[in-house]
Amino acid sequence: MGIENLIENVDNQIIKIRTKSLDVSFNELYDMYQNGELTIAPDYQRLFRWEEEKQSRFIESLILEMPVPPIFVIETEDGVYELIDGLQRISSYLHFRGERLGETTEDFLVLHGCDIVDDLNDMTFDKLPKALQIKIKRSFVRMEVIKKESETSLKYHMFKRLNTGGELLSAQEIRNCTIRLLGAKGIDFLEECCQNSDFKSVINKVSPEKKKIKYDQELVLRFFAIKNDIDNYKYPVTEYLTRYLEKMTAKDIFDYKKEKEIFDATFKFINKNWKEDAFAGKTVSGSAKNEFVLYYYDGITVSIANLIEQLKKCENVQLVIEKINEIKFGKELQSYKTGSINGVRTRIRLFEEGVSKILDM
Incomplete structure (x- = not known):
């Protein structure tokens, strides 16, 4: 049968x-x-x-x-x-x-x-x-x-x-072409988010070559996918991100208005406090490197997004900044740099738990 x-x-x-x-x-x-x-x-x-x-x-x-x-x-x-x-x-x-x-x-x-x-x-x-x-x-x-x-x-x-x-097509460029057969709303939303001035500022250290192949759109998509759909995360992430964009486009699971508000508030907070150094490492002398580190991006953006309503009311923002920097450059995070599901979950958890302790004070 x-x-x-x-x-x-x-x-x-x-x-x-x-x-x-x-x-x-x-x-x-x-x-x-x-x-x-x-x-x-x-x-x-x-x-x-x-x-x-x-x-x-x-x-x-x-x-x-x-x-x-x-x-x-x-x-x-x-x-x-x-x-x-x-x-x-x-x-x-x-x-x-x-x-x-x-x-x-x-x-x-x-x-x-x-x-x-x-x-x-x-x-x-x-x-x-x-x-x-x-x-x-x-x-x-x-x-x-x-x-x-x-x-x-x-x-x-x-x-x-x-x-x-x-030839020379990035995963996001392929998504941009193919997904429009299901509808344009998802791709148009990613592009709208990419025009956010705070987002542009904090990813400024992404190379111009990567921006040309729509890496900025992929970073926006990655933010929403990991924030909302971590249970279905799989490495390597190309198909995972494509499937989430399909869900955004063809299924009624994505509240565009609410998600845009969270996105704007998250990157406004990050830009205000770290600007383009948000996702960069540091040299021995303590100055910011000219680099964009993806595992910093995952951990910091998603944890802040998950706590953004509390952070808006926080009176100890300087302590939050210090805690995030402490975790960012600490030894424990270095053990969870990989793209595995455990690596992604753990770095988000480290930042989120650290910030929550400040917010509960």
Whole structure:
């Protein structure tokens, strides 16, 4: 009976996914993009990061009629196709045809780094001989279409599975693209929190490179996930954070107004008392290091959030500051720096118990 149910469940899920396959030319894709019939979401466009040399070699491979892996699109209610896999390849072709995508591309791709046909280097599309322009425009790629009749949650899970190995994509960037298939509320909320001036101040020592790949959003998500869903915490945390964002977006478990108030109050308290040194270690001389320490972030932010209403009324804030610094730089915390569930729970407990003793005085 169990096996029969399993087969039936699999069949039921298959029924919910409607797909079709098309062979389309790159010139058709270009026309569809220009006419708004093929879209690349802004979050997804920002992930176009192939270096121009790699783009050039892809164009060279099209001219040489090398096989191209399929691309995947989702059909929206109005019949428009949204690209969900194949970004680097499609964007390279569009760039070669003069479309500006991503954060760093120029208006036209000038080929360089072609290592099979050297004469292609320094060429633009307009400089190519007519025969080669036609050849590249007529190059075909298989397009797998997830039709609009497919269930939204299954579209999301397919998108998530396709976009797990993209070039230089951070986990948060993948979440930003995929989660919008379930709804935009969660991602928009994380971005709103990232604009909080107190939060910006206390994570100032996060490197610019990490901020570019949405690490600030991941820190906000991590704060809410650990604060509210520690029982489901698993290391490594990528899937844990993704699952919590799914819950925030698709389930009625997250009180956005209340959580924003807690977030604002927590980071206001931290910024007022430590500013950008809140999550930094210290040198032998006692000055703050230029670093952002994640295990300080977990312990301090979540413990303060859990006690924020009491802290607002506290008349011994200086004692609280001293206690947190004592725990932060104490030997006991150093034993719980790992990302294990025990490590996360214990560092939160150390800070929370230490502060509670001050508040109970």
